[in-house]
Amino acid sequence: MKYNIVTDPIINHLKSIVGDTYVLFDKEAFEKYGRDETEDLVFYPEVVVKPRTPEEISLILKLCNKENIPVTPRGAGTGLSGGALPVNKGVLLSMERFNAILEIDERNLQATIEPGVITQVFQEAVEEKGLFYPPDPSSKGSCFIGGNLAENSGGPKAVKYGVTKDYVLNLEVVLPTGDIIWTGANVLKNSTGYNLTQLLVGSEGTLQKNNPSKVVAILEFLGNRKHVILIRLIF
Numbered sequence: 001m002k003y004n005i006v007t008d009p010i011i012n013h014l015k016s017i018v019g020d021t022y023v024l025f026d027k028e029a030f031e032k033y034g035r036d037e038t039e040d041l042v043f044y045p046e047v048v049v050k051p052r053t054p055e056e057i058s059l060i061l062k063l064c065n066k067e068n069i070p071v072t073p074r075g076a077g078t079g080l081s082g083g084a085l086p087v088n089k090g091v092l093l094s095m096e097r098f099n100a101i102l103e104i105d106e107r108n109l110q111a112t113i114e115p116g117v118i119t120q121v122f123q124e125a126v127e128e129k130g131l132f133y134p135p136d137p138s139s140k141g142s143c144f145i146g147g148n149l150a151e152n153s154g155g156p157k158a159v160k161y162g163v164t165k166d167y168v169l170n171l172e173v174v175l176p177t178g179d180i181i182w183t184g185a186n187v188l189k190n191s192t193g194y195n196l197t198q199l200l201v202g203s204e205g206t207l208q209k210n211n212p213s214k215v216v217a218i219l220e221f222l223g224n225r226k227h228v229i230l231i232r233l234i235f
């Protein structure tokens, strides 16, 4: 598919949405955001944009959809399958400013969390309350929850507790058209309609030219757990 290039008027439009500080197109930014942890691949974007609200993402996606410019969301860039690489150039949408844990609801064992929160930071926040969020990719000290969702990440605890998809109830998503939707409900039993949450989890950035951006996730965690024992069985 052929895309249009990012022109000066489009850069100015992006600046009017997120502010000058959060629109980058210098060499240093391209070096940083043109790579992830996938081998030695390098794909420079034409511009890096760092929004802070779902509404800003909505305006960016509306603009890019209209102008036929590709958009690639990016978490922490620790991915090993190249999903965060802007292979078609265009806009690199960095989610790093979405780094708030909005709520930890201890009664319902649920948390509302933005996608730029580092996985380990979230784990430690619930552990402080005697609770447990199991998905534990080895990159947990740097990767983001949003990246975990897109990659359906897991680690050693997956054997007993499952992976990221097993702990997601509901996602706030900005569609490529700019529409903002919720994909599910904050309950375990929800059989109404299609399971959009699980369609998006693990999609690894493959769905559309302007990937839907997850902006808030409702995660669930487990109750009190005092000890962790991991064993390796050889058979």
Ligand SMILES: Cc1cc2nc3c(=O)[nH]c(=O)nc-3n(C[C@H](O)[C@H](O)[C@H](O)COP(=O)(O)OP(=O)(O)OC[C@H]3O[C@@H](n4cnc5c(N)ncnc54)[C@H](O)[C@@H]3O)c2cc1C
Residues within 6 Å of the ligand: 036, 037, 072, 073, 074, 075, 076, 077, 078, 079, 080, 082, 083, 084, 095, 115, 136, 137, 138, 139, 142, 143, 144, 145, 146, 147, 148, 149, 150, 151, 152, 153, 154, 155, 156, 204, 205, 211, 212, 213, 214, 215
């Ligand atoms: C040393 C090391 C160890 C690792 N160990 C593991 C492991 O044990 N288990 C495992 O599963 N993986 C592992 N990984 C891979 C990687 O860390 C995970 O896939 C992680 O979940 C990626 O998160 P990220 O924030 O870095 O995402 P990124 O690499 O930035 O992005 C990954 C994908 O998510 C999309 N994305 C990110 N945020 C959003 C968002 N808010 N909305 C929409 N799309 C979004 C991107 O477009 C891209 O397609 C490891 C990587 C390294 C370097």
